[in-house]
Amino acid sequence: MSMRIILLVLVFSLSLATMILAGPLSNIEQLGKIMYQDLDFSFNRTQSGEALFTTHCSKCHAVSAYPDGGPPLFTSYAYENIGLPANPLLSGNPVDYGLGGFLEADFNSDLPLIGDAMYAAHYGKFKIPTLRNIALTPPYGHNGYFPELREMIRFLNSRDVSPEWPAPEVWTNLNTIDVGDMGLTDAQIDDIVQFLHTLSDRRLNRP
Numbered sequence: 001m002s003m004r005i006i007l008l009v010l011v012f013s014l015s016l017a018t019m020i021l022a023g024p025l026s027n028i029e030q031l032g033k034i035m036y037q038d039l040d041f042s043f044n045r046t047q048s049g050e051a052l053f054t055t056h057c058s059k060c061h062a063v064s065a066y067p068d069g070g071p072p073l074f075t076s077y078a079y080e081n082i083g084l085p086a087n088p089l090l091s092g093n094p095v096d097y098g099l100g101g102f103l104e105a106d107f108n109s110d111l112p113l114i115g116d117a118m119y120a121a122h123y124g125k126f127k128i129p130t131l132r133n134i135a136l137t138p139p140y141g142h143n144g145y146f147p148e149l150r151e152m153i154r155f156l157n158s159r160d161v162s163p164e165w166p167a168p169e170v171w172t173n174l175n176t177i178d179v180g181d182m183g184l185t186d187a188q189i190d191d192i193v194q195f196l197h198t199l200s201d202r203r204l205n206r207p
Ligand code: HEC
Pocket: 053, 056, 057, 058, 059, 060, 061, 079, 080, 081, 082, 083, 084, 126, 127, 128, 129, 130, 131, 134, 139, 140, 141, 142, 143, 149, 152, 153, 156, 175, 178, 179, 192
């Protein structure tokens, strides 16, 4: 190996080591703080909201600790169709078939032998999203149908029993067991919304 190559390798390794030790590490520390430790849990936390959330939401938005022991991310990582209406404000008003539509578009050309039934079993399903910082990230739902957090919760509560909601964007695989008729009062909805506000990372939520 020539001297020049040895020097180059040396300089490269040194800068890589500096990068790993200084820059990225501190970023990771910062990310860890934001993602796992810096919740506003103490701020305005209502026991009622937390209890209602655990009863009505945690089957999908899991409250158990993250596998590394950190605070929860409020998702079970599963896919569900909660029947969000199509958003008429999106140009062309496209129907989004969610996971089923994605699998179909992605694999159809490669695997023509797999029948449509396989995709249909996943039509309308979307990944259960995290609720970390949810109060800070409107609009809500995969197509942004709900500009307000409280409206989204009112919808989950009464989708199947109030005439005020438009039809689901996709009817297939609609979950009618866990969402749609929760029987929550207005005051209970307020408590849940207040609980959701406590899931904001403190440093992002400062006035
Ligand atoms: C059956 C599983 C399930 C249950 C129960 C459930 N959710 Fe969800 N939630 C989802 C799925 C799936 C989505 C994404 C749906 C979509 O975009 O089409 C979602 C979306 C949301 C969103 C919008 C997230 C965003 O980033 O836009 C909020 C807020 C939310 N849920 C809060 C709640 C609350 C509060 C409860 C309890 C009152 C609850 N959910 C109960 C599955 C569930």
